[in-house]
Amino acid sequence: QGRFVPARTVVLVGLMGSGKSSVGRRLAQRLALPFRDADIEIEQAAGQTIPEIFATHGEAHFRDGERRVIARLLEEPVHVLATGGGAFMDARTRDAITARGISIWLRVDLDELVRRTARRNHRPLLNQGDPRQILAGLMEQRYPVYADADITVDGGAGDVEEMTERVLKAL
Ligand code: S3P
Numbered sequence: 001q002g003r004f005v006p007a008r009t010v011v012l013v014g015l016m017g018s019g020k021s022s023v024g025r026r027l028a029q030r031l032a033l034p035f036r037d038a039d040i041e042i043e044q045a046a047g048q049t050i051p052e053i054f055a056t057h058g059e060a061h062f063r064d065g066e067r068r069v070i071a072r073l074l075e076e077p078v079h080v081l082a083t084g085g086g087a088f089m090d091a092r093t094r095d096a097i098t099a100r101g102i103s104i105w106l107r108v109d110l111d112e113l114v115r116r117t118a119r120r121n122h123r124p125l126l127n128q129g130d131p132r133q134i135l136a137g138l139m140e141q142r143y144p145v146y147a148d149a150d151i152t153v154d155g156g157a158g159d160v161e162e163m164t165e166r167v168l169k170a171l
Pocket of ligand 1: 015016017039050084085086124
């Protein structure tokens with residue numbers, strides 16, 4: 001039985017804490033494809049961490065860089081790409097992902113997102129108030145847009161291995 005190779009880059013979208021990076025890394029291993037993490041690529045291109053970019057240049061500047069970096073990554077050979085939670089909300093970034101990739105939304109409920117994001121405090125958008133309230137607001141804004149992804153997968157239950165398995169089945 002031959003190895004399944006997706007025709008286009010598999011792009012993981014979803015809120016902070018939905019598991020895009022950890023599932024993406026595991027998925028790439030399972031598919032024997034390279035893994036890229038847009039947030040890390042942005043930090044490398046900018047020579048700054050994401051909190052530093054937000055603090056010194058603001059979110060709009062971050063989104064410009066994010067759009068350029070994702071456009072560049074989508075030109076690369078087929079791979080697995082984890083994006084930051086806001087990437088799919090940018091119309092031009094979303095169009096590029098839709099045109100060149102297979103988008104997968106990891107859908108996770110609020111309680112689980114709160115639990116998962118409480119572990120590390122490196123996300124500027126969650127440092128501006130009560131994380132639960134912020135995440136609830138982002139869910140309301142973003143879930144209708146994330147729903148435009150090609151595939152929706154339940155990212156809330158099970159460990160990374162189980163979530164990866166679910167994505168593989170859905171592909
Ligand atoms: C953001 C999510 C972050 C990062 C930035 C903004 C967002 O990525 O891109 O802090 O707007 O949701 P993760 O979803 O990987 O945490």
